[in-house]
Amino acid sequence: MKIGSLTQKWQHKDASIRLRAVQAATLDQEILIELGQSDPDFEVRRTAILQINDPTVLRLLADDVNVNQVATSRWAAILGSDLANFDKINENLPEFLLIRLVTEADQPDIRYKAASLITNQTRLEEILFTPNHSRVHQLCASNLDDETKLEQVHKHYLDKDKNVARIVKSKLQAIKKEREQVLQFETELSKTLDAIEKLADSENIDGLERRLSVLNDKWASLKSTCSADHQDRYNKAQFLCQQLIDESVALKGKPIEEAKSVLCSLRNLTEKFQGAASDLETLSQSLSAAGNCWPKGQDMAPFYSLFNPLENLHNQFEIWSAISKELASLHPEQLTRRMAALQWPEGFAEPDEIVKTRMGIEEHLTQIQKAKTGHRNRIKEVEEKLNQLESAITDGHLKQANRLRTSIKNKFNQFPAPQRLLNRSHLLATKLNELRDWQDFVTNPKREELCIGMDKLANDLSIHPREKARAIKELQDQWKKLGPSNNKQAQRLWTRFRKLGNLAFEPCGKYFESQKKAREQNFTERKKICASLELFLEENDWQKANWKLVVDIINKSRQEWHQYSDIPRSNRKKIQDRFNRVLDGLQEKLKSEFSRNQAKKSALIEEMRGLTEIDVPTTQATAQARVLQTKWKDVGVTDRYADRKLWKQFRTECDKVFNRRDEKLALDRKKQNETADATRSVLNSFDDLLKSDQAIHRNDINSFKKQFNAISQQRNQSSIRNEFQRLIKSAETILSQQAQTSKHQMIAELKRLSELCNQFEIGKIDAATLDGNWQSEVALDKKFTKRINLRREGSNKADPAEAEKLCIQLEILAGIESPPESAQARMAYQVERLNREFSQGNKQTISVEDQSTGIQVSWYCLPSMTLNDELNARFQRAEAVLGI
Structure with missing residues (x-):
C-alpha cells in the first residue's frame, strides 16, 4: 500500500495505527468495507468487519476462509435483529449461515425462520444439542427424520424439555408404525403370491374359481405398490389357475340327482335325531x-355339512355306550371324569340315561361341595374362637375365657x-388353668378389701341412703369383675360379702319405701290438679x-304439675294423658281469643307500617306511633310464641318510625353544627385578617359580609351577629x-x-439621574401618577396665580391669615366659593382632609418656576398647622 504525504491513518503502513483508526469507530462504511475485504492484517480486517452494516457485503466476506467466522458472526448479528431484512434475503442461504442465525440471532422469530430452512439431519441434531429457544428445538425435532438421531435426542430431552421429548417420541412412533406397515405389506404380498402359485399347482379344482376370485380382490389392493417381478409372478400363476378353471368347466355334467338323494x-x-334319541344304534349303517x-x-361341501354333525353324534353315542357298560362299577369321581369327555352335539336330543346320569353327578358334586364348605366354616369358626380365647387369656378375662373354652x-x-x-x-386350656390359679391368688385379697x-x-x-345404695352397687360390680369364686376361701368371702351387703342395704330399703309413699302422694296431688281443671273447664262462663x-x-297448673313430677312410673302415662286432655280443652277455648287478639295486633302492625310507607311528617308519625304503642298494651292475651313474633314485627316498624x-x-x-362551624370559621378568618399585618380592602369586608349572610343563622344566635358587627x-x-x-x-412620595x-428643572441633575431615582415602592394613585408625569415631561405650564390660589386655599383650611398682599386674592376666592355654594347650589361636602390632599397634589405638580420662596414658606406653614 502506497502512503502519500497526506495519507489518512486508516491507510497508514503501520497495522497498529490502522487498527486504532478502525477502533475509533469514525470511519465511513465504504472505508470499512475496503479494509474488511483487502487489508493485509487480519486484526484490522476483523475489527473493520465487526463495524460493517451491509449484510450483502458480509455475505460475500463469509465465503473468504480467512475471515469466514467473524464475517458470518457479524452477518448473523445484523440479520438476527432485523426480521424484515431477513425475509428479503432468506432464499438460497447456505446452511452454515442459517446455523449462525439459529444460534446467534437476537430475535426468536428470526431463529425460528432460519431453523425452518435447514434440512440437513446432522445440522438439525447439532442445533438440538445446543442451547436455544424451546420453539426452535421443537421445530428442529419436527423436521428430524433419522431414527438413530431421534432416539439420541429423545434420551437427551427426557428430563429437560417435555414438549421436545413429546414431539420426538411421536416421530419415533410414526417411524415404527411405518416400518410395521411396510413389513406387513411385504408379508401380505408374499403370502398372496405363494397362495396363488400353490393354487396353480394344486390338482384339486373344487372351489378353484372362488378361491381365485378372493386372491384377485386381495391383489388389487397390493399391486399399486409392488414391483414388476412380483406382478409377473402373479400374472403367470393367475394364467395357470384360469386354465384349470376352463378345464373343470368342460368336465361338468355329473349325476346331480344321486347327490340330491x-x-x-x-x-x-338329522331331523329324526334332533327330535328324539332313539335307534342311535342304526346311525352307523346309515352314514356308511x-x-x-x-x-x-x-362337490363334497354340501355332503359334509350334513354328514359331519351326524358322524359326531355317532362318535358321542359310542363314548356313552362304553360308559353305560361300566356305569355300575365306576366311582363317582371316575364317572365325573368320563362324563366330562362326553360332548353331546348341540341341537341333537340327549338320551334320558345321559340326562339322569348328569343330574346324579351334579347332585353328588353339590353335596361334596356343601360338606367341604361346612367343614371349612366350622374350622374357621373354631379358629376365631381360639383366637378370642387366646386374647381373653392374655388380657386376663377369666369369665370370658371360660365361656369360650366351653363353646x-x-x-x-x-x-x-x-x-x-x-x-x-389343649395348649390354651393349660394356660386357662394357670390363669384361674393366678386370679384366685390375686383376687382373694381384693375380695377381702371389698x-x-x-x-x-x-x-x-x-x-345418705341414695348414696349408700349407689356405693353398694359399685362394690357389687367390682366383685363381679373379679370373676367366679372357684375355691373354698373365695366361697367363704362371698357369703360374708352378701350378708354385709344385705345389712348395709336395710336403711336404703326404708328410704326407698318412704320415697314410694311420697310418689303416691304426688300422684294424688296431680289427680287433684286434673279434677280442679276439669271442673273449671266445665262450669266457667266462657262467654264472659x-x-x-x-x-x-x-300457667299455675303447669308449675304445680311440674312440682309433683315424681310419681309411680306405672301411673305416669295415664295421668299425663288426663292432664293433657283438660289442658287441650282450655287451650281450645283460648284459641279463638288468641286469634282475635292476634288479628288486632296484626292490624296495629299494618297501621304502624303505614306510618313508614306514606309521606307522613316525622313529628306526626312519632306521635301516632306512641298512640299505637298504647293500643298494643290494651290488646288482650295472645299465644306467647305468636305474640313474640308479632311483637318483633311491631317493634321493627316502631324502630323505623323512631329511627326516622x-x-x-x-x-x-x-x-346546626355545620352552620355554627361555618359561621365560626368566617368569624375566625375575619378576626385573623384584622389581627394580621396584611392590608385590608373594601372587597375583603364585602366578601366576609357575603359569606356571613349566606349562612342561615338561628334566631337565638344574636351574640354571633353582634360579634360580626363588632368585627365590621x-x-x-x-x-x-x-x-x-x-x-x-402618597403625598410624601409626591x-x-x-x-x-x-x-x-433647575439643572442640578440630568435626565438619567431623574429616571434612576424615579421608581419607588410606594404606589401612587392613578390621578397622582398622571399629573406628576405631566410635570416630569414638562407639559404643565407655569401659572403664578394658580400657585397663590392653592396657597390661599390651604391657609383657609388651616385657619390662618394670608399676607396682606394676598388679602384681595383671598377675598375673591371666598366670594367665588360662597357664590358657588349659595347661588349655584354647589355646597362643599368634601372633608378637610380630602380637600387638603387635592391642594397638595396640585401644588407639587406645578413647575418650579411658578413657585417662589415666599409661597413655599406659606404653603409649608399651612401644612404644619394641618399636620399633613
Whole structure:
C-alpha cells in the first residue's frame, strides 16, 4: 500500500495505527468495507468487519476462509435483529449461515425462520444439542427424520424439555408404525403370491374359481405398490389357475340327482335325531350307506355339512355306550371324569340315561361341595374362637375365657377337627388353668378389701341412703369383675360379702319405701290438679271469660304439675294423658281469643307500617306511633310464641318510625353544627385578617359580609351577629386608618418626586439621574401618577396665580391669615366659593382632609418656576398647622 504525504491513518503502513483508526469507530462504511475485504492484517480486517452494516457485503466476506467466522458472526448479528431484512434475503442461504442465525440471532422469530430452512439431519441434531429457544428445538425435532438421531435426542430431552421429548417420541412412533406397515405389506404380498402359485399347482379344482376370485380382490389392493417381478409372478400363476378353471368347466355334467338323494336322506336323519334319541344304534349303517352312494367328483361341501354333525353324534353315542357298560362299577369321581369327555352335539336330543346320569353327578358334586364348605366354616369358626380365647387369656378375662373354652368343646363334638386345632386347644386350656390359679391368688385379697368396704357401709349411718345404695352397687360390680369364686376361701368371702351387703342395704330399703309413699302422694296431688281443671273447664262462663285469669290458671297448673313430677312410673302415662286432655280443652277455648287478639295486633302492625310507607311528617308519625304503642298494651292475651313474633314485627316498624325521627334530629343537629362551624370559621378568618399585618380592602369586608349572610343563622344566635358587627366596625376603622396612612405615604412620595423635578428643572441633575431615582415602592394613585408625569415631561405650564390660589386655599383650611398682599386674592376666592355654594347650589361636602390632599397634589405638580420662596414658606406653614 502506497502512503502519500497526506495519507489518512486508516491507510497508514503501520497495522497498529490502522487498527486504532478502525477502533475509533469514525470511519465511513465504504472505508470499512475496503479494509474488511483487502487489508493485509487480519486484526484490522476483523475489527473493520465487526463495524460493517451491509449484510450483502458480509455475505460475500463469509465465503473468504480467512475471515469466514467473524464475517458470518457479524452477518448473523445484523440479520438476527432485523426480521424484515431477513425475509428479503432468506432464499438460497447456505446452511452454515442459517446455523449462525439459529444460534446467534437476537430475535426468536428470526431463529425460528432460519431453523425452518435447514434440512440437513446432522445440522438439525447439532442445533438440538445446543442451547436455544424451546420453539426452535421443537421445530428442529419436527423436521428430524433419522431414527438413530431421534432416539439420541429423545434420551437427551427426557428430563429437560417435555414438549421436545413429546414431539420426538411421536416421530419415533410414526417411524415404527411405518416400518410395521411396510413389513406387513411385504408379508401380505408374499403370502398372496405363494397362495396363488400353490393354487396353480394344486390338482384339486373344487372351489378353484372362488378361491381365485378372493386372491384377485386381495391383489388389487397390493399391486399399486409392488414391483414388476412380483406382478409377473402373479400374472403367470393367475394364467395357470384360469386354465384349470376352463378345464373343470368342460368336465361338468355329473349325476346331480344321486347327490340330491343322499343329501335328502342325511337331512331326514338329522331331523329324526334332533327330535328324539332313539335307534342311535342304526346311525352307523346309515352314514356308511350315504358315503358309498355319493357320486365321485361331486362337490363334497354340501355332503359334509350334513354328514359331519351326524358322524359326531355317532362318535358321542359310542363314548356313552362304553360308559353305560361300566356305569355300575365306576366311582363317582371316575364317572365325573368320563362324563366330562362326553360332548353331546348341540341341537341333537340327549338320551334320558345321559340326562339322569348328569343330574346324579351334579347332585353328588353339590353335596361334596356343601360338606367341604361346612367343614371349612366350622374350622374357621373354631379358629376365631381360639383366637378370642387366646386374647381373653392374655388380657386376663377369666369369665370370658371360660365361656369360650366351653363353646370350643361343644364345637369339637360336632365334627372331626384337625389335629392342629386340637393341639392348640389343649395348649390354651393349660394356660386357662394357670390363669384361674393366678386370679384366685390375686383376687382373694381384693375380695377381702371389698368385704371390709361393705362392712364400713353397713356401720356408717351418716351416708345418705341414695348414696349408700349407689356405693353398694359399685362394690357389687367390682366383685363381679373379679370373676367366679372357684375355691373354698373365695366361697367363704362371698357369703360374708352378701350378708354385709344385705345389712348395709336395710336403711336404703326404708328410704326407698318412704320415697314410694311420697310418689303416691304426688300422684294424688296431680289427680287433684286434673279434677280442679276439669271442673273449671266445665262450669266457667266462657262467654264472659276473664282470659288473663284463664292464662294464669293454665300457667299455675303447669308449675304445680311440674312440682309433683315424681310419681309411680306405672301411673305416669295415664295421668299425663288426663292432664293433657283438660289442658287441650282450655287451650281450645283460648284459641279463638288468641286469634282475635292476634288479628288486632296484626292490624296495629299494618297501621304502624303505614306510618313508614306514606309521606307522613316525622313529628306526626312519632306521635301516632306512641298512640299505637298504647293500643298494643290494651290488646288482650295472645299465644306467647305468636305474640313474640308479632311483637318483633311491631317493634321493627316502631324502630323505623323512631329511627326516622332520630335521623331528622341528627340531621338538624348536624346542620346546626355545620352552620355554627361555618359561621365560626368566617368569624375566625375575619378576626385573623384584622389581627394580621396584611392590608385590608373594601372587597375583603364585602366578601366576609357575603359569606356571613349566606349562612342561615338561628334566631337565638344574636351574640354571633353582634360579634360580626363588632368585627365590621373594627374593619371599617382599620380601613380608614389604612386610607389615611396611604394618603400620607402618597403625598410624601409626591413631595419626593416633586423635589426631583425641581432639581431637574433647575439643572442640578440630568435626565438619567431623574429616571434612576424615579421608581419607588410606594404606589401612587392613578390621578397622582398622571399629573406628576405631566410635570416630569414638562407639559404643565407655569401659572403664578394658580400657585397663590392653592396657597390661599390651604391657609383657609388651616385657619390662618394670608399676607396682606394676598388679602384681595383671598377675598375673591371666598366670594367665588360662597357664590358657588349659595347661588349655584354647589355646597362643599368634601372633608378637610380630602380637600387638603387635592391642594397638595396640585401644588407639587406645578413647575418650579411658578413657585417662589415666599409661597413655599406659606404653603409649608399651612401644612404644619394641618399636620399633613
